[in-house]
Amino acid sequence: MNTSTARRVLASIAACATAISLAGCGSSSAQDATTIEFWDPYPQKTADSTWEAFVKDCAPEGYTVKRVGYAQSDLLNNLTTAVKAGNAPQIALIDNPKMPTAVDAGLVTDIEAAGVDVSDYDENIEGPGIIDGVQYGVSYGSNALGLYYNPEVLEKAGVDPASITDWDSLNAAIEKVVESGAKGITFAGISGEEGTFQFLPWFWGAGGDLTDAAGSQAEQDALDLVSGWVKNGWAPKSVATDNQSAAWDLFLTGEYGFSENGSWQAESAKEQGFEMISIPAKDGGVAPVPTGGEFITIPTQEDISDEKLQATVDVIECLIGTDENLKATNDEMVYLAAKSDVREQQVAENDVWAPWVDAVENAEGRTTEVGLEYETISAQLSEDLQAALNS
Incomplete structure (x- = not known):
């Protein structure tokens, strides 16, 4: 075994031993190292949609975002297959009532441990993504x-x-x-x-x-x-x-x-x-x-480098990491944001949202x-x- 190979093996072993255990260990993925694969349940949003451009514009320098839209009923099944095969996407948007199933099947990881800021979101909207005290996804907003x-x-x-x-x-x-x-x-x-x-x-x-x-x-x-x-x-x-x-x-x-x-x-x-x-x-x-809407999650990877994990987090932060980004994402999806101050901005700009605030703030996770x-x-x-x- 040469020195370079030994270092890669040791790095892989070290990664598997980390406390946050973001991914199971095994053979490395065949995916392009500079591609962030992004799955969502919006197949109606085609390649020429504003959503497609919106997501792809979040690619960090040196990376590209490959977006795939699946029917809501198919996404979890395809994600299960991909995780087992060791070629899961880096980001998946999962319908909120499916979150316990995804967690129980080991399909998604601790998103806070990955480095995503989960503070200041509404508890009632985030509830379905928090299981046994661990937050496995972030719901950026809700419909009602x-x-x-x-x-x-x-x-x-x-x-x-x-x-x-x-x-x-x-x-x-x-x-x-x-x-x-x-x-x-x-x-x-x-x-x-x-x-x-x-x-x-x-x-x-x-x-x-x-x-x-x-x-x-x-x-x-x-x-x-x-x-x-x-x-x-x-x-x-x-x-x-x-x-x-x-x-x-x-x-x-x-x-x-x-x-x-x-x-x-x-x-x-x-x-x-x-x-x-x-x-x-x-x-x-x-x-x-x-509560309606989806959770942004980081699916379980067989092997992911620190650099690619950081790039994955960067894409998520581009979507929700600041009030401005969070508002832009919710405006794009026609949701009310999962943070009260951002909702206030949405209502100030478009009074069509005013009657919906109470419904969202008093909604319950299924x-x-x-x-x-x-x-x-x-x-x-x-x-x-x-x-x-x-x-």
């Missing part, structure tokens, strides 16, 4: 759910949106809208996580607790509410298969009074003259909504309290929702 309404439809029906403060007043408003000749409400009840995501505000708004969800009174109350809209003819039967985009397309017809949908529709809503109120809890007040159990809980809630909507 709200209750959009069509002012023209409500005015014709004689409904004051300020009067909607609980479920009874919401139902009374929807009934008036329908009696006026318009249609009631759209929402997404599709099977799977997307439908559960939209069901949770009603479940939590009824006092629900994910540690005791299935068969609880809160679940039954929420199921009765949303299935009752369908049975009364206030919501279309298609809600059982509608995703959030389909529910929004129905609302865009101008025929409906209300639509439960996300902050990502805020600009579209503004263009149409639609407005938003927070989703009401059963007995009054604002219902918690689930997995924060229940961890890996959320997958089973979500699946059961989805099954129960489908049964109620199709009964």
Whole structure:
């Protein structure tokens, strides 16, 4: 063994022995040493998108960023394969309810130990990425759910949106809208996580607790509410298969009074003259909504040099390392930032965000309290929702 080879072997052994243990040890990756591979769940953002340019512009000197967009449902499976094969990307954006799964499978590493500043972020937004006291990712921002309404439809029906403060007043408003000749409400009840995501505000708004969800009174109350809209003819039967985009397309017809949908529709809503109120809890007040968005993570590497790890951190810092960078990333993704002072800047520049601040600040992480159990809980809630909507 020559001196140079011996040094490389010793360096590899030393790296494997570090306390932070950012990666498992094994054969070196075949990836280009000067390429930072960046995976995200935004395949709709193509090579000519502003997001593509935004990410690539974060390449440190001497490096390039190779971005790959996977469907949300495929990213974790592909990441599992890549980690096992020893050619994982340096950065991956993981949907927040998938974080416990990624950590349990050993797919991601301690991002704070890697050198990423995780201070001053909102605890409720970061919760799903912190497991057993270790922060495995940084959520740069969140989207949220709200209750959009069509002012023209409500005015014709004689409904004051300020009067909607609980479920009874919401139902009374929807009934008036329908009696006026318009249609009631759209929402997404599709099977799977997307439908559960939209069901949770009603479940939590009824006092629900994910540690005791299935068969609880809160679940039954929420199921009765949303299935009752369908049975009364206030919501279309298609809600059982509608995703959030389909529910929004129905609302865009101008025929409906209300639509439960996300902050990502805020600009579209503004263009149409639609407005938003927070989703009401059963007995009054604002219902918690689930945090949305992704976590920036550093996947487990077979072998990564100190220099490339630092370059990886530099890319992440370019995206979120300063208030200016964090704001730019959230503006690009149409999210509200996970830091209050940056959110204030966003609202100051664009008042469309003002109604969403309370929703984001009071949102709850789906997995924060229940961890890996959320997958089973979500699946059961989805099954129960489908049964109620199709009964």
